[in-house]
Amino acid sequence: MHRYANPARFLKIARIATPIVALLGLGLTIAGLWIGLFASPPDYQQGESVRIMYVHVPAAWLGAGGYLGLAIASATALIWRHPLATVAARAIAPAGAAFTAICLMSGSLWGKPTWGTYWVWDARLTSMLVLLFLYLGYLALSASEGERGGERRGASILALVGVINLPIIKYSVEWWNTLHQGSSISVTRASSAIAPELLQPLLLSVAGFTFLFAAIVLMRMRAMLAQQRVDARSRRMAEAFA
C-alpha cells in the first residue's frame, strides 16, 4: 500500500484512471436508469413507484459505503500518517454527504406514495439523517482545522467515532419495528427477495453510481494535490523574495 502512498505515483495512475472510471460510470448509470425507467416492469405491490429504487438504493449504498471509506482513510491518516489518506478522506466527505442527502430526499419521495408520508422518525430514516450530520460535522471540523494549519486529527477522530452508526443503519430494520422494508439483497442468502427483472437495472445503477463516486473522489484528490503543490511553491517563492 505504501508503494502508492507517493503522491507523484498516485497522480500518474489517477490521470489514466479518472476518464476510464468516469466513462464506465456514465455508461452503466445511463443503462441502469434507462432500463429501470422504461424497460423494467412495475412491482406487483408498489406499482410504478418502485422505479425510485434505482436512484435511492445506489445513493444509500454510497452514503454508507462512502462513510466506511472516510473512516478507513481517517484511521490510516491517524495511525500511519499516510500522505494521501487525509486527502482521500477530504475528497470522500463532500461526495458521501451529497449521496446521503440524495438518499434521504429520494427516499422521502418514495415514502409518500408507499407509506402515505414524506418523513417518519423511523430507525432507518433517523440513522441515515444522523449519517448526514456526521458528514457535515466532519466537513466543518476539517475545514476549521485546515484554516488553523492543523493536521485535521479532530476530524479524523470524529470520522472514526461515527462508524458506530453504520451497523445501526444496516440492522435498524431488524432491531426495531420500522416502516422501512428489510433488505432485499444479501450476500449471505443464496436467493434474492427481488425479482430478476428489477434486480438487473438495480445492480447496473449501483455499479454505475459507484464508478461515478470513484471518479469524483479521484478528481477531488487531484485538485487537492495540485493545490498543495501551488501552496508549497508559493511559500518557497515568498521565502526566496523575502
Next chain:
Amino acid sequence: MDGVVARPDLWAAFIIPAYVLTIGGLLALLVWAFVSMRRAEARADELRRK
C-alpha cells in the same frame, strides 16, 4: 363523488422529481469536481512554468 380522494400522478409527483434530483445532484458533483481539478492543475502548471 363525495369521499373520493384523487390519487396524484405517480410519475409527475414522485418518480420524475426523484430522478431530476438525483441526476441533477450527480451532474453538479461531477462538474464541480472536474472544474476544481482543472483549475487547480492549471494553476500548478502555470506556477511551475514561472
